[in-house]
Amino acid sequence: MAAPSSNSGAEPMRPGSGLGTSHLRHVAPAFxxxxxxxxxxxxxxxxxxxxxxxxxxxxxxxxxxxxxxxxxxxxxxxxxxxxxxxxxxxxxxxxxxxxxxxxxxxxxxxxxxxxxxxxxxxxxxxxxxxxxxxxxxxxxxxxxxxxxxxxxxxxxxxxxxxxxxxxxxxxxxxxxxxxxxxxxxxxxxxxxxxxxxxxxxxxxxxxxLTAPPRLVRAAALNVYSMAVEGLQSRQVDPVADAYLAHALRMVVTWLPQLRTDPDSARPRLHLMLAALMSGLGSDHTDGGLARALSHAVGPRSAAHNGIVEALLLPHVIRFNGSASAHRIVQLAEILGLSEHTPDAVIGKVQRQLEVFDVPTRLRDIGVLQSDLVEAADHALDDWTLTSAPRVPDRVHALSLLSNAW
The missing domain is CATH 3.40.50.1970 (Rossmann fold)
Incomplete structure (x- = not known):
């Protein structure tokens, strides 16, 4: 059996094609x-x-x-x-x-x-x-x-x-x-x-209300990163994209309110609903490179996996480059950009991550340079890479982590 992700039925549509010239099967499990x-x-x-x-x-x-x-x-x-x-x-x-x-x-x-x-x-x-x-x-x-x-x-x-x-x-x-x-x-x-x-x-x-705001913030960053990566996936599923797009909007709206109103359940519940949508959407698009790398780097850091994943996200978007060009236009529109280019998307993501107080270097969250080689090796065995727009080899994975370090 070919290695599946948590994909529950989505089949890929040809990039750039509409429903009239392609096909879609979207099967949602009972939940x-x-x-x-x-x-x-x-x-x-x-x-x-x-x-x-x-x-x-x-x-x-x-x-x-x-x-x-x-x-x-x-x-x-x-x-x-x-x-x-x-x-x-x-x-x-x-x-x-x-x-x-x-x-x-x-x-x-x-x-x-x-x-x-x-x-x-x-x-x-x-x-x-x-x-x-x-x-x-x-x-x-x-x-x-x-x-x-x-x-x-x-x-x-x-x-x-x-x-x-x-x-x-x-x-x-x-x-x-x-x-x-x-x-x-x-x-x-x-x-x-x-x-x-x-x-x-x-x-x-x-x-x-039981979780410290810092932990809620870190988990919400995983929601954000998974939505961004899902919207770059090789799997094109408009139903999944709708989940991911709204999850992304909700995080951008409600995460800042966690800081201004940390003792209110309202922003936390909205972020939980965003997490559900991001999880359901990415069930059909799978994960991506930032997620795979964060799985390998997270345990070697002093930070939550969501923070690691968000830190790596701009580097991954840049690495994906032309491989995700057909998806960048939609992602740019969801982010409210008039310029539909990878650089514009990277810039917007970096600005949002700055608002979310995400560190910009792996060394700042306790990752040792000596850990990067083993982390790169472990990331290549992560099933979430299966739908990444561009799957790295060992050299590329290590180079990306080194740039982020």
């Missing part, structure tokens, strides 16, 4: 969104709908500290709640994923409620895959075949249903892929399984 003061009331109804009776919360230590917000989730679940795994760690390290898998098994869970940010979402998703498949992760993850292509095995076992109650605007809500970090080798082990996709997201204002 339910609830938002507002009473959104948590949907959880028991959703569990009943699937006849689930033994739900386990998966979260991290930072969420446990917010007893009032977490208490709202626990009370909403009531008798359905049988346990709480709160050992989630940043970048979803393999030992933690294995611990979460064992916790689900020990509590005979039949549903998972993910509470927190992207690491919690990915940890839960990967844990359910390992639990169901019952094999070592290296037998399940994406690898290169003898021809050098990234391939993913089919993971056929049924998976536990999941719902997400997020604390940050992560694009991971509705994805089907999981990236687990092996702390011993530094590798990112990618699992792809549509059956691990969450059934829905519950946006609760109290939970939205």
């Amino acid at each position: 339910r969104t609830f938002c507002g003061e009473d959104a948590l009331a949907a959880l028991p109804r959703e569990l009943d709908r699937l006849r689930a009776r033994r739900a386990v919360i998966v979260c991290g230590p930072s969420i446990v500290k917010h007893t009032a917000a977490l208490g709202r989730v626990r009370r909403a679940l009531g008798q359905y709640l049988v346990g709480q795994f709160d050992g989630v760690a940043e970048h979803s390290p393999l030992p933690v994923v294995q611990q979460a898998r064992d916790f689900l098994a020990e509590h005979d869970a039949d549903a998972v409620i993910v509470v927190g940010g992207g690491s919690a979402v990915v940890t839960a998703r990967a844990a359910t895959a390992l639990l169901a498949e019952g094999r070592d992760i290296r037998e399940l993850c994406t690898t290169r075949d003898v021809d050098g292509r990234l391939v993913s095995p089919r993971l056929t076992a049924p998976k536990l249903p999941q719902w997400v109650v997020p604390s940050t605007p992560t694009t991971a809500y509705a994805k089907a892929g999981s990236a687990v970090r092996d702390p011993h080798t530094g590798e990112r082990l990618a699992l792809f399984d549509p059956k691990t996709r969450a059934h829905g997201v519950v946006l609760d204002p109290a939970m939205a």
Whole structure:
């Protein structure tokens, strides 16, 4: 099976062609969104709908500290709640994923409620895959075949249903892929399984207020970067582009308001909706080079992956150059530019990132020059490169990181 991303059905249209001369297949998986003061009331109804009776919360230590917000989730679940795994760690390290898998098994869970940010979402998703498949992760993850292509095995076992109650605007809500970090080798082990996709997201204002503004900002930068990269993808899908374009507009509108009104749930909830749209849109366009590089560089930095990804974005747009020329016009229009050139887009993105207080050099976020070679090697094995307008070789990847350093 050719290595898939979290793509759920989009097929490419020929660049520059209209619907009258090409074709489009856009398949959206079932997904339910609830938002507002009473959104948590949907959880028991959703569990009943699937006849689930033994739900386990998966979260991290930072969420446990917010007893009032977490208490709202626990009370909403009531008798359905049988346990709480709160050992989630940043970048979803393999030992933690294995611990979460064992916790689900020990509590005979039949549903998972993910509470927190992207690491919690990915940890839960990967844990359910390992639990169901019952094999070592290296037998399940994406690898290169003898021809050098990234391939993913089919993971056929049924998976536990999941719902997400997020604390940050992560694009991971509705994805089907999981990236687990092996702390011993530094590798990112990618699992792809549509059956691990969450059934829905519950946006609760109290939970939205638990994350520090700096963490919300960093996650929103991932939303922004993924939208920009998705709009440059080789996959041309007007439905996905609509999601991505509005997600981009929402981040530009609401991220500055997070700074002026950090104690309000309103900008946070709007950023979460932007994250959902960016995640759904990029499900059909896949990721890109900035995302792949940030996956490799992020754990080697002192910054959140979203900040790393945004920092790298202007360099990636420049690298894509003429390869994304057919997409630059639309991106420039979405950004409100009259000049439809890569340089104009890069300039606009740089100005917006300056407003968002994004550093401009990798060295400023703790990345060592000696880390760049290994990071470049690991990035080339990242499945998100599959739809990048221009896929780099090792020399180009290292050169791009060096320029950003």
